[in-house]
Amino acid sequence: MENNFPKLHNAMWPGVVGKGPDSEPVVPFDTMLEMTAAADVGGVKFDGVDIALFEHMDVNMSDDEIKRMADKVARYNLNIGSMVAPIWGGSAMGSKDKRDHFIEMVRKACHIGQKLKEIGIRPYGVIRIDSSASPTDWDSDPTGNQKQIVETFQQACDVAADYGEQLAAEGEICWGGMHSWKTMLDTLESVDRPNMGFQADMAHTLLYTMGYNREQDRILPPNFDWNDRATLEDALRTLTNALRPWTTDFHVAQNDGTVFGSGSHDKTGRHCQALDPNGKLDVVHDAGYWLRDESGQLTKAFKHICWDGCMFPNNVMTSQQTWNDILATMIDVRRKHGWQM
Structure with missing residues (x-):
């Protein structure tokens, strides 16, 4: 009998991240949904999508608009899982106005998340x-800036708790205070809230081992x-x-050991296609380091996993084969590291 957990999700934000006026056009939400729903590998399909509350949709949407969005996703027989709060008009370190805006965006995202749970389309995430x-900005005052990030995240956790939501800090080398595995761990431990977790993306976390943006935290030897x-x-x-003990959200992905940025997005771990021959990870095997504990036992710490492949060219994004290859890889991950419920 095939494993049916973790559920398999596709991310919608690759249609947005790295796109825009100084890059390629945004891939519309409806197109991303259609490509996701059409993917099929031996009768197995994606179970849901993870969404971004920017560009594709307005974080200020009314409850009626939230319902319409949920109905649209449901028509494709998909659930909604994790969501990205659009906090970039603010900052976790900076002026009070910036930090207040950050907190308000978390609050709005949590409201949408709560409503989607009430509708019944978001059972996890x-x-x-x-x-x-x-x-670079963080490095100007590591102690002071780290203190501000921790305090802002703590406030965000308190807001999220009012909505019954869990927050996950993205492990990506382009974010201050999160740009190495040691700074990320310090942030998580210092925030010290039960609803603060870590979002691991295999493409980004590989760069942690290489010490990009913080050489002193390199794990792999130079010129590896x-x-x-x-x-x-x-x-x-x-x-x-x-970082596994903190991990509450997980992205399956491939990386070729380089950084890349497009549009307005800073350079970060390059996402590669699932079958890219230049990929440095054995995706199915290496996903097990996140999904199993040190003794090899399944953690079952989250009920869904997501594929993340940002900053692919649009001709790749709009090829159905891309999503079939991704789905096939995720099915293999679930066969090796999943479970039945």
Whole structure:
């Protein structure tokens, strides 16, 4: 009998992230839904989508508009899981106005999340946040800026708790205070809230092992030979043993060991296609470092996993084969590291 958990989701924000006037056009939400719903591998399909509350949709939407959006997704036989709060007009470190805006965007995202749960289309998932600050700005005053990020995240957690929501901090090298595995761990431990977790993306967290944006936190040796699989696996164990206990949201992804940015998005871990021959990860095997504990037992810490593939060219995004390959990879992850419920 096939495993039916974790549920398999596709991210909608790759249609938005890295797009825009100085890049390629946004891939519309409806197109992303259609491509997701059409993916099929031996009769297995995506179970849902994770969504971004920017560009594709207005975080200020009314309750009636929330219902219409939920109905649209439901017509494709998809659930909604995790959501990205649009906190970038604010910042977790900076002026009071910036931090107040950050908190307000978290509140609005949590309201939408709560309504979607009440409708019944969102049975699991978190609200994703980042610091909305660059590593360079963070480096100008690491102690003071880290203190501000922690305090802002604590306030955000308190707001989220009022809505019964969990927050997850995105592990990505372009966000200050989250730009290395050690700064991320310090942030999580310092926030110290039961509804504060970590969102691991395999493409981004691979860059943690390489010390991008914070060389002193490198795990892999300089000039690492990617043919040295044993050393890479040791580095992945070090990384995941530290951050796995915090992980409440997980993105399956591939990376070729480089950084990339497009549109207005800063350089971060490059997302590669599922079958990219230049990918440095054994995606199915290496997902197990996040989905299983140090003794190899399944953690079952989250009920769905998501594919994240931002900043792909639009001709890739609008090819059905792209999504079939992604779905096939996720099915393999679930077969190896999933469970039945």
